[in-house]
Structure formats: structure tokens, C-alpha cells
Amino acid sequence: MYASLSLLSAVFALRGAYAAIYTDPSQLPSREYDYVIVGAGPGGSVVARRLAESSTTNVLIIEAGGLPDDIEDVAIPFLSETLTPNQPWDWNYVTTPQPGLNGRSIDYPRGKLLGGSSCVNDQAWTRGSKDDFDRYARVTGDDGWSWDALQPFIHGIEQLVPPADGHNTAGEVIPSIHGTNGLVGISVQGLLPNLDGRIFNTTSELSEFPFNEDMNSGDTIGISWGQYAIRNGSRQDAANTYLEPASNWDNLDVLINTQVTKVFKIGEESGVPVIRGVQFALNSTSSVYAVNATKEVILSAGAINTPQILLLSGLGPTANLSSLNISAVVDLPFVGSNLQDHVFLPNTWQVNSNLTYDDVNRNQTLFNEDLAQWRNNRTGLFAAASSAEIGWLRLPEDDPIFETVQDPSAGKLSAHYEFIFIDGFLGTPPATGNFLSIATNVVSPTSRGTVTINSTNPFDFPLIDPGLLNSDFDIHTIVEAIKAARRFVGSPAFSNYIVDTVIPANATTDDELAQFARDNAGTVFHPTGTTAMSAWNDTSSGVVNPDLTVKGVKGLRIIDAGILPFVPAAHTQASVYIIAERAAALIKAAASS
Ligand SMILES: Cc1cc2nc3c(=O)[nH]c(=O)nc-3n(C[C@H](O)[C@H](O)[C@H](O)COP(=O)(O)OP(=O)(O)OC[C@H]3O[C@@H](n4cnc5c(N)ncnc54)[C@H](O)[C@@H]3O)c2cc1C
Numbered sequence: 001m002y003a004s005l006s007l008l009s010a011v012f013a014l015r016g017a018y019a020a021i022y023t024d025p026s027q028l029p030s031r032e033y034d035y036v037i038v039g040a041g042p043g044g045s046v047v048a049r050r051l052a053e054s055s056t057t058n059v060l061i062i063e064a065g066g067l068p069d070d071i072e073d074v075a076i077p078f079l080s081e082t083l084t085p086n087q088p089w090d091w092n093y094v095t096t097p098q099p100g101l102n103g104r105s106i107d108y109p110r111g112k113l114l115g116g117s118s119c120v121n122d123q124a125w126t127r128g129s130k131d132d133f134d135r136y137a138r139v140t141g142d143d144g145w146s147w148d149a150l151q152p153f154i155h156g157i158e159q160l161v162p163p164a165d166g167h168n169t170a171g172e173v174i175p176s177i178h179g180t181n182g183l184v185g186i187s188v189q190g191l192l193p194n195l196d197g198r199i200f201n202t203t204s205e206l207s208e209f210p211f212n213e214d215m216n217s218g219d220t221i222g223i224s225w226g227q228y229a230i231r232n233g234s235r236q237d238a239a240n241t242y243l244e245p246a247s248n249w250d251n252l253d254v255l256i257n258t259q260v261t262k263v264f265k266i267g268e269e270s271g272v273p274v275i276r277g278v279q280f281a282l283n284s285t286s287s288v289y290a291v292n293a294t295k296e297v298i299l300s301a302g303a304i305n306t307p308q309i310l311l312l313s314g315l316g317p318t319a320n321l322s323s324l325n326i327s328a329v330v331d332l333p334f335v336g337s338n339l340q341d342h343v344f345l346p347n348t349w350q351v352n353s354n355l356t357y358d359d360v361n362r363n364q365t366l367f368n369e370d371l372a373q374w375r376n377n378r379t380g381l382f383a384a385a386s387s388a389e390i391g392w393l394r395l396p397e398d399d400p401i402f403e404t405v406q407d408p409s410a411g412k413l414s415a416h417y418e419f420i421f422i423d424g425f426l427g428t429p430p431a432t433g434n435f436l437s438i439a440t441n442v443v444s445p446t447s448r449g450t451v452t453i454n455s456t457n458p459f460d461f462p463l464i465d466p467g468l469l470n471s472d473f474d475i476h477t478i479v480e481a482i483k484a485a486r487r488f489v490g491s492p493a494f495s496n497y498i499v500d501t502v503i504p505a506n507a508t509t510d511d512e513l514a515q516f517a518r519d520n521a522g523t524v525f526h527p528t529g530t531t532a533m534s535a536w537n538d539t540s541s542g543v544v545n546p547d548l549t550v551k552g553v554k555g556l557r558i559i560d561a562g563i564l565p566f567v568p569a570a571h572t573q574a575s576v577y578i579i580a581e582r583a584a585a586l587i588k589a590a591a592s593s
Pocket residue numbers: 038039040041042043044062063064065084109110111112113114115116117118120121122123124125126258259260261300301302303305306309524525526559560561562570571572573574576
């Protein structure tokens with residue numbers, strides 16, 4: 001039941017008459033598309049806009065989710081934690097039982113909206129380190145992925161804007177290393193009078209926690225003011241920055257509420273399969289539609305869904321496909337393997353202050369006042385993210401773990417673990433008391449996981465096994481991170497502030513801390529690596545070439561977090577904007593050559 005879209009030449013498409021946001025595939029005009037892009041997260045949104053900047057290039061982007069515009073909590077920076085899990089705009093995935101987490105399965109949110117996970121994330125803007133990108137350049141043999149080569153793209157994305165509370169940010173960010181004309185507004189966090197001074201005084205009191213004036217300089221190490229994708233007190237996501245402002249361009253069609261079910265071969269060139277067909281449907285019982293791109297199909301469905309689409313399409317490890325009776329189009333042994341993610345673990349102390357976030361999280365009157373203020377003029381508590389400062393830290397060089405494990409970090413500018421400072425209890429606070437939380441996260445893991453499928457129905461969930469805390473190195477790192485957080489709040493600056501350790505109470509030995517971590521850790525939501533890039537002609541790893549074209553086929557590229565061969569020691573959204581900007585430039589260059 002293919003409601004086939006007849007392929008009219010672009011010449012017949014009345015320019016200006018078509019471009020729009022379509023909510024049902026049956027509305028889509030008959031039109032020839034140069035590029036069909038699957039998924040509108042940072043990867044897909046950036047590339048769609050950049051390709052459509054050429055008015056003679058017709059672009060269709062297909063997104064499974066709806067519009068974020070009417071969901072107020074998407075816009076309110078402070079309320080990002082309410083956006084997942086178990087919401088209609090979340091894919092609502094759950095992992096397989098995790099041996100490293102004592103057999104627990106955990107929620108694995110992914111945004112399902114125009115804008116993708118950038119509409120539901122916590123807005124932290126962390127580019128990663130110079131070493132992270134230089135490693136991408138090294139493993140792919142393409143210097144264009146190096147930190148220095150990427151600088152024009154990195155600057156081009158950003159516009160450094162004032163924080164919502166308007167305070168003077170001198171010394172909190174280095175303006176000269178940021179962009180001034182990009183589409184994504186970036187700002188430092190608002191002031192937290194009870195916490196900022198203590199955190200930054202600790203950086204001069206304890207030399208193992210140095211101050212870093214700007215963690216986005218290429219050298220991430222130390223404690224920095226957090227930077228966030230927030231402009232004028234509201235979230236900046238891929239939809240409201242890159243895509244929606246372009247959705248009235250006459251050569252960019254945006255189709256929402258529609259899930260791509262597979263990509264398919266439309267022919268061969270010199271014996272190589274050409275994958276330029278895309279199949280899609282509203283839901284599992286509705287009509288299936290198809291469209292062929294004349295130039296390329298670009299998969300940007302994210303590190304979980306892109307491998308799912310490839311596997312459903314017969315692009316994956318042949319043996320696994322045959323066990324599901326999917327006929328292999330080409331053997332791509334590494335699709336869905338090499339899943340990497342960061343481990344998240346909150347530690348909490350009771351504090352001697354009444355200025356924390358806790359009251360707003362348990363007092364509806366106060367909550368309503370803050371909400372009213374945000375609605376009134378986009379200021380106040382709700383205009384800022386719920387995290388504050390961020391630290392990127394390394395294990396000591398003489399840590400005995402390095403006698404048995406080769407350092408998995410990208411280099412000395414990349415962290416082994418992260419601190420995220422939160423001015424209150426994470427989750428629903430107890431009825432009384434005020435709290436400080438520090439999330440201690442593993443950010444250069446050696447654990448690896450998989451994304452695979454056990455069903456040929458595209459509407460069934462993929463099986464997600466991030467393999468969290470599956471290695472001695474990762475469990476060692478998280479234990480050392482908890483101990484480091486305790487040293488941090490043991491500084492003189494916190495001496496009249498910390499009242500008691502609340503979480504983990506009573507855990508002191510390494511074994512007890514490891515058990516606490518296994519019982520309580522979650523994800524920082526940074527899946528990467530499942531469709532990794534590797535060098536041209538590398539057959540021992542990778543799914544895409546350094547230009548992000550899929551190995552062994554023509555007409556198909558991948559542009560999302562899955563192409564990163566290593567998870568950066570950073571929150572991942574900025575990396576995805578960065579790779580998508582360069583990828584768009586590569587596509588334009590290839591098309592004009
Ligand atoms: C809860 C949460 C908090 C996070 N916090 C931060 C943070 O503070 N800072 C940070 O830097 N990063 C954060 N991240 C990670 C960051 O948001 C992601 O790394 C980034 O959005 C990945 O971009 P992407 O384009 O690869 O994929 P996504 O943003 O996930 O976009 C993929 C898009 O493809 C669509 N799609 C999937 N399958 C199909 C299909 N079959 N057909 C059509 N469309 C499809 C999805 O609906 C989605 O819109 C967070 C993520 C989550 C989930």
C-alpha cells in the first residue's frame with residue numbers, strides 16, 4: 001500500500017507554494033527532493049537548514065515527533081528535568097537489565113519532537129576538549145575533524161548573550177573564544193549567592209580542583225561557570241534556532257509526526273548499492289509512503305534510532321540480520337556496536353542555608369510565583385538551568401589503575417570524571433531541609449554497549465544495552481569521583497555550610513561506594529558511537545567514512561551523535577551541532593565539485 005509520490009521535476013514545483021510544516025505524509029506535495037533528512041535533532045536540523053540556504057536545493061526533513069512550541073516546559077530552562085521520562089514527547093525507552101547496575105533496567109530518554117533531544121535536554125553547552133576532536137581527526141585520518149580546523153564552525157554556531165539575570169560576567173567566560181553571530185544563544189548561569197563563592201573559593205583552597213575561566217576553550221580541566229543554550233531566559237534548541245526560522249523557505253519542507261521505517265536501494269552504480277529511497281508512515285497501522293532523494297538520504301535519527309533504521313533496512317551485521325530474516329543489502333558489521341555513554345550519580349549533603357532550590361520544589365505557592373515571574377518577563381529562578389557550575393577532572397597520573405588499564409581519555413585536556421553542582425536535592429526533596437547535590441559522572445568510560453533489534457516491526461523498541469559500569473576502570477573512576485566530591489565539600493569554604501552527608505549515607509569503603517554507585521547510577525543521556533566514523537578503507541571498525549558517507553553504499557550519509565567514535569568528555573549537544581555544520585559544508589562542496 002504505497003501511496004507513491006510521483007516525482008515531478010523541481011521546475012514544476014511552484015516555489016513559494018509548498019514549503020511548510022506538514023503534519024501528515026498525505027499532505028506532502030509532489031515534488032522532487034535533492035536531500036531527504038531523517039530526524040530533526042541538532043544533527044538533522046543543522047544540515048537541513050544549511051543545505052536549504054542554497055535556494056535551488058530542495059530539502060525534505062522527516063521527524064517522528066511533533067512541534068515543541070506549545071509545550072511551555074520546553075521553553076522554561078529550570079524545568080528541563082520535568083520533560084523526561086515517560087512523556088508523549090519522549091521515546092520512553094528503557095535499557096536492557098544492566099549487569100553493572102546490579103541488574104537494573106533504567107529509563108533511557110530521547111526527545112521525540114522537532115528539535116529532538118535538544119528540546120528536552122538540560123541545556124548545558126560544553127564543546128568538548130581539543131584532545132577529543134584531535135582524536136577524531138587521528139582515528140579517521142581526516143584533519144578536518146581536528147579542534148583547530150573546526151574553529152570556524154564552532155564559532156559560527158554560537159552567539160554569546162547575557163545571562164537572564166543580567167549580571168556582569170567578567171571573569172566567568174572568555175568572550176573572545178565564543179561566536180558572536182551564530183544562531184544558538186549561549187549564556188553563563190545566573191548567580192547563586194549561597195553557592196558560587198564557596199565553589200570558587202574551594203578552587204583556590206584545594207589545588208586538585210583548579211579554576212578554569214572557560215571550559216570551552218579546548219582545555220576543559222577544572223571548575224568553570226556553567227554555560228547553557230539559553231537566550232533571554234528561554235531554551236535554545238535545534239528547532240527554534242536552526243529549523244523553524246527556515247520553515248517558510250520555499251525549498252525546505254518539514255514533515256512531522258511521521259516515522260521513517262526504512263531506507264531502501266533504488267539501484268546500483270558500478271556494482272555498489274545506491275540507497276536513496278525512504279519509507280515512512282504515521283503509525284504502525286497507517287499507509288506507508290515512499291520518496292526517493294535525487295542526491296542523498298541523510299540519517300539523523302540519533303545514536304539509538306539511526307542504527308535501528310539501518311538494521312531494519314538490511315544494512316548491518318549479516319549474521320544478525322539473517323536471524324531476523326532481513327535480507328542483507330550490504331554487510332556493515334559494526335552497526336549498533338560501540339555504544340558509549342556517560343554514567344550519572346548524584347551525591348547529596350544537607351546544608352545550612354535556606355536559599356537553595358528545595359523550597360520551590362516542595363512549595364506550590366513559591367513555584368507558582370516563580371512561574372508567574374518567568375511568564376511575565378523571562379526572569380527569576382526559572383530563567384536559569386537547574387545546574388550551576390561544572391567541573392571536569394582527571395584521576396591522578398600515579399593512580400594505580402593505570403598500571404593495568406591504558407588511559408581511555410582522549411588526552412590531558414579531557415576529563416575522566418565530571419562534577420555537576422546542583423543547588424538543592426535532585427528529584428523530589430524531603431519535606432524539610434536544604435541540600436547541595438554534586439553529580440559525579442564517568443566521562444571517559446571503557447565500557448561499551450550495543451543497540452540492536454529483535455523485531456522487524458519498526459514501531460517496536462530497539463534493544464538498548466549501554467553497558468553502564470561494566471568495567472573495572474569505570475567503577476574505579478566513579479568511586480574516586482565520589483571521594484573527590486567529599487574532599488571538595490570538605491574545603492574551608494564549605495565548613496559552615498555542610499551539615500550532614502545524606503546520599504550516600506553510611507557508605508565509606510570503596511566496596512560500599514561501588515555498591516552505592518551500582519544501585520543508584522543512571523545515564524547523563526549521551527549515547528554515541530553506534531555508527532562510528534573510521535578511516536577510509538578501514539574494515540576493522542566504523543560504519544561511516546570520514547565524510548560521514550556510509551561505507552559500502554552510495555547515496556547515504558549519517559549525521560548525528562552516533563558517528564562519534566568516542567564519546568567526548570563533554571555533554572554531547574554542542575559536538576553534534578559542530579559535526580553537522582562541517583558535514584553540511586562537506587555535502588555542499590561534494591555537490592558543487
Ligand atoms: C534528558 C536529556 C538531557 C540531556 N542533557 C544534555 C545537556 O544538558 N547538554 C548536552 O550537551 N546534551 C544533553 N543531552 C544530549 C543531547 O541532547 C544529544 O546528544 C543531542 O540532542 C543529540 O543530537 P542528535 O541529532 O544526534 O539526536 P536527537 O537530538 O536525539 O534527535 C534525533 C531526532 O530524530 C527523530 N527520529 C528518531 N527516529 C526517527 C524515525 N525513525 N523517523 C523520523 N524521525 C526519527 C527523533 O524523534 C529526534 O527528533 C541530553 C539528552 C537527554 C535525552
